[in-house]
Amino acid sequence: MMFRRKLLTVFALTVFVSVAAVAGLVLAVTRPAFESMEDQRTAALVSQFQRAFKEQGAEIARRVENIANSEAAIRMTTALNANPGDTAGYFELAQSFAESHQLDFLEFVNDRGVIISSAQWPAKFGYPDNAFETLSAASGQDAFLKNEDLQDASALGLFAVRAVGIGDHPIYVIGGRRLDKTFLSTPDLPAGMRVLLYQNQAEHFSPELLLDAGAGKTSDSTRPAEKFESLIDAVRQYRQEMAAVVRWSPDQADDEIFHAIPLMGAGKNPALLAILLIGNSRRPYVELKRSIRNSALLVGGAGIVLAILLSSWAAARVTRPVEQLAAAARDVAAGNWNTVVDVPGNDEIAELANSFNRMTTELLTQKERLVQAERVAAWRELARRLAHELKNPLFPLQLTVENLLRARMQSPEQFEEVFRESSRTLLAEISNLKTIIGRFSDFSKMPHPQLQAVEVNEILRGVAQLFQAQFHADGREAITCNLELEENLAPIAADAELLHRAISNLVLNAMDAMPNGGTLTLRSRGHDGKTIMEISDTGSGLTPEECDRIFTPYYTSKQHGTGLGLAIVQSVVSDHGGTINVRSQPGKGTTFIIELRSGREALANSAAMTSENA
Amino acid sequence: MTRYVWRWLAVSSIWLMAAASAETRPHYGGVLRVMTHTVLASLDPHDDSGLDSFHQCSVMMLMYDTLVTTDASGRIQPSLASSWQSQNGNRRWQFRLRHGIKFDDDTPLTAEGAAASLRFGNSDWSVSADGDSVVIEVKDGDPELPAELALPRNAIAKRNGDGRPYGTGPFRAMEWNPGKKLTFAANDNYWAGRPFLDGVEIEMGKSFRDQLTALDLGQADLVEIAPEQLHRASLEKHHVVSSRLVELVALLFAREATSVEEKNLRAALSLSIDRGSIRSVLLQGEGQATASILPNWLSGYGFAFPADFDLARARAELEQARSAMHAIPSRTIQYDASDPLARVLAERVTLNAKDAGFSLQPTVSASADLRIVRIPLVSADPWIDLTYTALLMGSPLPRTSGSVEEMYAAEQTLLQTQQLIPLLQLPVSYGSSGNLNGLEIRLDGTVSLASAWLEGRKP
Incomplete structure (x- = not known):
């Protein structure tokens, strides 16, 4: 997850949690307040009823007295x-x-x-x-x-x-x-409150004995009177005031809290004649709670949106230098050592950017030094190779010329013969020198590949065909050449001539590695959009150190090699956008593995590269 | 001077006497305002849905006439028929009609028309016209046929096919708002002479209390008075006229008692009812506690059925029933919800029965085990009343010669079925305003307004 997203998430969660905490706190604070208010309302109504009872009783007593x-x-x-x-x-x-x-x-x-x-x-x-x-x-x-x-x-x-x-x-x-519905409805009930009377005239609870002051019917399908049974039974058992919440539906707003008050008769052992049920709807409380929750959600939602916007802005400000640093690091990784990060300010990020800039500057300096050192080393190696290569023909030249001089001075009669022989030798060595110089010239003038659709298998077959005669040449042990080619390979974009040359170099190397004969295997296969070619021999093999250095120009493990063959091969492969690797075990042989892009994409790229080159 | 004084006194006295006699002499005019508790369902005399209530009979006798009528002594008197004779052992009766009588639609009363009217309500009679006579033939000899013909349900009515019956009575119906109001106008061409009243307005469905209040306030001239209000009305100095005991209040079981234990149970119920308290408290001493169907004034042997209240015997009877039935089921007793007396009676009977150990449940549901009934004794002929009661019980009486002995035996037979438990015999009472004169209560409890007149009321 991106740093900015993480930052955004953290900000949003912080806001959400804060809002939720505030809402929860509000609910926690309001709930007891509302419950207290409900209790007060109920207590007021109970008191009102008791007053009404007294007033009604006084009125009845007055009327009875009037009659008397x-x-x-x-x-x-x-x-x-x-x-x-x-x-x-x-x-x-x-x-x-x-x-x-x-x-x-x-x-x-x-x-x-x-x-x-x-x-x-x-x-x-x-x-x-x-x-x-x-x-x-x-x-x-x-x-x-x-x-x-x-x-x-x-x-x-x-x-x-x-x-x-x-x-x-x-x-x-x-x-x-x-005490009927009319009597019960005498006090003006506040909204959401109602009064019921259970007449305790049966041994067990009976819905028919429940009077509702406000309803036409005491019981209906949505508010069955049986819901009161447990509360009424409890009051009948303990004969004391009790309260319970009656749930009418899954919606909590429909809940009512009922206070059940036992109404006793007169006499020494008064009977429980009725139970007054004062109901208080929890709808206002539930709706208020919902309102607070909805407000909290609304505020929280708005806060989160605002937080996202603000935190986006803030995160952008915070993460922009980091992103610049990350981009610069990618550039550096891509080889752009001149990358500089410009982060104003004096904070940690700016310090990090300055450190990064110092680091890249230092790396660039070190790289230049290294390049310089490598260049010097290369020149030295080139000089050494040149000296070595040139020294070999020069020495016979020197000997031949000295032999000519000696023959002129010591044996003039043989001079003519020596001259002819020496001339042949001189010409041969001069030719050898030309060959050496030509190789170096070729390496320096390596042409840029002209890409076109090429069938890999055709090239491999062509190379095998080219060297077929040499595999069985006289004077050396025969080499068996195997072709393990995967059919129906997609064509690749390549310069057929250069590729042919590179593979020929590898075949030559393999032949050199198998002076006593062996098996040369040319393989082709497709894998993951790439075409893979393998040239394996069963020769003497390479040590790991040799494997590491084998593509270095002018490095050779052979006595008379220039060290340019594999360098040329690597150069060709690299120019084709591919890779070459070596896998070898001493005494068992060596395998060179070339991977080139294949298919439509490679062809499209080749077209583009061709047009660019044009 | 003395002579002059005496002359002056004599002239003045004559003038005052003339004036006084003019106030008390019947005169024409005025509309009589009547209120009733009973709601009349039909103006057809042959519609038996009114159960021959006194009110229905009274109204019918305003609109219609019968062939014969009964006088205050219960004797049969001519009415539409001027004379009659019986033949063949009272199996054939011939009634000769008066001449010149017309229906409300100005068509003359004919023997054929009268016969058609009588056939309408008496399918078991053979009724025919013979010249100006109506001939009625019955299967068994019926000496009480004239008394039967005097009943309002045998009034002569003419039907023209428009659904409205026409009569020959002293008043003709002018406005009929079923169940609420009925207005009559005097029949100027009434064969027995135009009535004094110009009209009668009857408002129905009024409670007894409202009727008395209306009478007090001068909003009504004639109202019904319930038996339980009779005492109070008398105390309040209302003009009250009452009939003889012409209404039987009784408990009527849905079925005849067939088993011994059921008879024990009903006997227990009858013995448990304190009729005396009911009469003295509920009826304020009015009416008569009874165990007989017919009142003593009508049958002469009513005393032979003592209305005993004996709780001990009731419990003993009930114990016998219980020993056979093991458990005595509760019974329902139905009363007419619109009748205040019936309700209190049902409750009182329930209380009395409970004292004996018998459970009753008052109800207004029609499907009860027993019900409180008011049976009007609509005829001055006891046989007709007994027959009517027997029909009500579903136990028709065989035709007899009509002697007192046979009548007593028949009543005893009816009572022994224990389907009917008589409780009270009541009069029918009316309260009238002070300016209503000439009001007559017939022997059958119906009101006759033919001679009634209003005093001091301009028409």
Whole structure:
């Protein structure tokens, strides 16, 4: 990964983590605050309900007291004191009072607990009120909860009892209001809050006993009443206030937290008559949390984009000198030793650039020195070779001339013969000198290759054919030539003549390496877009040191070599854009491996090179 | 001077007496405003969906006439038929029609028309016209046929094919808003003389309480009064007129008791019901607790069916039933949701039954085990009422000679089926404003407005 990208990634991650940390921190801080606020809201509603209960209870007590103090009730009590059994005339009285005083329940009960008149169950006249003892004890006290038996069911109500204390036989007025949806909806509920009442009238939880003040239906498919079962069962078991979160759907916004408050009846051992469920929607909290999260994501996203832009700019500023250094290093690696990095400033990067510049300057200096030294060495080697090459023919020349002089002075009669022989020798040596000079001249005038499509196998076959006669020449051991050529090789771009010459040199070298005969193998194959030629012999082989130096001009391992043959071969191969390597083991033979580019690309390049050369 | 004074006093007295008598003398005019609880479904006298309710009968008798009618003593009197005679052991009856009677559409009443009307509602009769007479032939001798013909359901109506029946009654229907309002106008050509009232407006579907309130506020001249409100209406000084006990309130089982344990169970239920308390408290002393179908004033033997309240016996009967049935299943008791008395009665019977150990469940569902029924005794003829009740029970009575002994035996047979448990006999009561005069309650509990007139109301 590029340094700039790494830098960008680090910057972006830093911003993202920072934003996420801030968002998390905000959520962590807001959550308790919201939960506290929700608790306060719920507590306020519970308090509101308790106040409403008290107010409703006080209102019911006031109405019941008004009925007890009414003229009709007093008249009835007076009459029943005089004639306790004559209750027939008061059958509708409770209904009439209940309607006029807006009470759901109203009964007149005599001091023996017998119902005189009942609004909620008119037919029950003359029957005893089963809860009379508790009710008569509650006379004059505050309102209380009570389960009232009705014809077909029982209903929960808030009751008050007052006595019409006239004569020896008081009449008790027992009135109340039903705790139904209307009653529950009396307090104005804040948005998102609702109140339900579970009437504890069955041994086990029953959805039918759940009243919802705000809904037409207590239970529907999306909000089944069964969800309350565990909470209600817990309150029924422990008879204390509890709270639980009710999940209606996978969406947390639909969750509600319910506070369940047990509502107990009156008496010494009050029964659990109902459970008030105050629900508070978690939607505001969840939506706020989502809003914070979305804002954090939005800010974080924007921050990341901004960070990318800014960090791109910053990274560019930071990495530009580094990139310059990297580019300069590549240039140096490519051989451009004059590369200079210009990094202004005094920071570490600038210091590194200055050091780099110093290093390249030093390297250039050293290279020039080295080139100079190599040039001197080359000249010395050339001089040595020239001296060596020239010294060999010169010595016979010298001897021949001295022999001529000696013959002229000592044996004039033989001079003519000596002269002829010496002349032949001189001419031969002069020819030899010309040959030596010609080789050097050829090396200096190595022509630039004229590239064209060439079939490698044709060249190899041509060379083998050329030397066929020499492989079996008289006076030497025969050499077997094997051709291992891969057919259908792609043509390469090459100068056929130069390539032929280079391979011929290698074949000559191989023949020289096999004075006692052997096997010469010419191979061709394609590999990875390249054409590979191998010239192997089974000769004496080369030492590793010889392998290292074998392509050095004027180096030779042969007694009469100029040291230019393989240098010429390497030069030809290099001019074709290829490489040549040697693999050898002493005593086992040597293999030269030439790799040249092949196919359409090589041909295209060759065309370009040809046009350039033109 | 003294003579002058005396003359002046005499003239003044005559003038005052004349004025006073003018106020109390019937006079024409005014529209009577009536409110009813009952909702009339049809104006056709042969439509039996109204179960011969008193209100339906009253309305029918405004529009239609019968061949004969009953007077206040229950005797048969001429109406559209001026005379009649029976032959062949009461199997053939011939009624001679009055002349000059016209229907509302101004077509004359003919014997053929009357016969066609009677055939419409009585498929088992052979009814024909014979000159100006209508001849009715029945398979078995029926001495009560005139009483049967006096019932509103046998009123003579003419159908012209337009779906509207026409009558010959004192009033003709002018506006009919089914279930809500019905307006009548006086029949100026009524054969028995134009009624005093110019018209009658009937608003239906009003609760008894609303009716009383409307009467108090002067918004109605004639209202129905429920038996349970009768006492209160009397205390509040309303003008109340009541019939004799012409309505039976009873428990009617869906099926006859076939097994002994079922009979034990029903006997227990009958014994557990404290009819006395119901009468004294629910009805404020009105009506009569009863164990018989026919009221004593009609049959003369009603006392022979004592309405005992005996919880101990009820429990004993129930115990016998339980020993045979092992477990006594709960029964449902149906009541008419629009009838306040029926509801309280159902609840009270349920409470009483519970005291005996028998579980009842009040319901308004039609598919109940038993129901509270109000059976109008629409005829002054006890046999007709008994026959009607028997038909309601699904146990038609055999035709007899109509003697009291046979009637008692027939009633006893009906009661022994224990499909019907009589509870109360009630009167039909009406409250009227002070300016309504001449209101008559017939013996069958229906109202007759033929002679009614409004005082001090401009037409």
